[in-house]
Amino acid sequence: MNAQEIHARLHRPFRPWLLSHDFEAIDPWLEVSAEGLPDIGRYLRDQADLSFDMLHCITAIDYFESDPEKAAQAPWRPHLELVYHLSSIKHRHRLVLKTRSPRWMEDEPGLLPEVSSVCGVWSTADWHEREVFDLMGVYFLGNPGLRRILCPEDWVGHPLRKDYQMPTEYHGIPAR
């Protein structure tokens, strides 16, 4: 099945959660709303004709530009984008799911945005979500062990954010 057929397949049960799509992109994708993600994921995994049993990767992309001049020219408003790459071993088809989230909850810097976790659907999501939480600062509701995975527990900030400031020292070790 290609992305267009999968979109048609999801249209009836999940219409309000399907936000946009691009079937002409290099990797065709569907955008769904963040709260609908676990239900759509479970449906994609469990329906016999879809059976998306493998989650390859969760990627977070930070769309933010600190330079006001460049920000005015950017074709997007600041936001975070989560990309889920799925495939089915049985049917050998692929799908890219996307979801958007604000950079900070209620536009309050420091308040991490919340997205529903899919680790109840695919176990591998657990570590991927911990990584996204660690490096990009997204809080996954429903992940039982959400803590930093690559950076030390007491690290401050989320390094892959575009406005991240590298600390000058860490426990007395000069970092620059």
Added chain:
Amino acid sequence: MPTNHVQPETVEFDVRTDEMLINMGPQHPSTHGVLRLVLQTDGEVVNEVTPHIGYLHRCAEKIGENLTPRQFLPYTDRLDYLAGINMNLGWALCVEKLLGLKVSEKTRHLRVIMAELGRIASHLVAAGCYGLDLGSFTPYMWAFREREHIINLFEDVCGARLTYNYITVGGVTADLPTGWLQKCETFLDQFEPVIDELHALLTNNAIFIRRAANIGTLSPAMAIDYGCTGPVLRGSGVDWDMRRDGEPFYTEMYDGYTWQVIAPVDGKYPTDHPYPPVPPEAVVGDSWHRFFVRMLEVVQSMFLVRQAMEKYSQAAGDVDAPVALKKKLSRAEAYLETEAPKGQMGFMGVGDGSAVPWRVRIRSSSFCNLSVLPELCRGTLVADIPAIVGSLDLVLGEIDR
């Protein structure tokens, strides 16, 4: 999950034990780098294993956001440093997909030669080190002796022995030097009988079988659920290999090649080689099968290298030169997974119209393969932990990125 040889309950029958937390690593030799495992043990039985990673974290993805794709290429060598050439290939293909580039036939076959030699080298380290983990030193030396020949071949091509920076965006950095194919042929000829020796030393060795068979059994469903890939997935009997099942952009590289996916489907391996028999103790999905899949893939890769050398010498024209260092990327995103020796290595590049990608994402195969470890180790004996960790063939440079 008790082992087939010793029932932990009988061993511990009249011994009073307390729960104990044991820290294994990050400098433990059998953790293959800087992996730290916290074991919650009750006597000899491990109740829970918690992996702690990140000791080698360099935030490679952030580095990628500040360099052009070709400048980032040397950093990919340092991900899985035992198969740098396959990492180069993964990133190069991902950027080519983003740019919509196709390489020439000659380049394609040259890349197959390099990728498969890289796979042999990586699997040799995996096999040798696995023997070492289980207390046998000879296979380690023998495997490294053979790997040395491959490293020499790579050195002749690009001057580097570990971090090659060879397969690059748009092509390769240099064509083969004269006489290289002959050297490679000589290596393959002398290497072929050595594989039988390695099989005799490890695969069919009674001690090795007792240490590896029926240990750390991973069911196909769990392997898929945890995103395990490569020999770990195929060792569980899942017939899945990116070189055949991946995206056309990648599988085109292997068009016209004769080969099979090595996986014990319904308990049986493909039979076009005189393989050693599977011992009755081994069950599909255990450490022994993961090891065996790698050993068979070495033979498979040799077969592919021979085909590729033939096709390379027949292909007309020159190999492709790399693209310009500061070639502009379109405003698009591309994700591509390739079959690296340790599993599916995924790269994602997001372009924003400039020469530097907006975002680089690296999906590490060992990262996902490691995440299943707590499930595999629950209820095993402490001495089996190295046997399970070793069979996953982890490289921490790739996990921590």
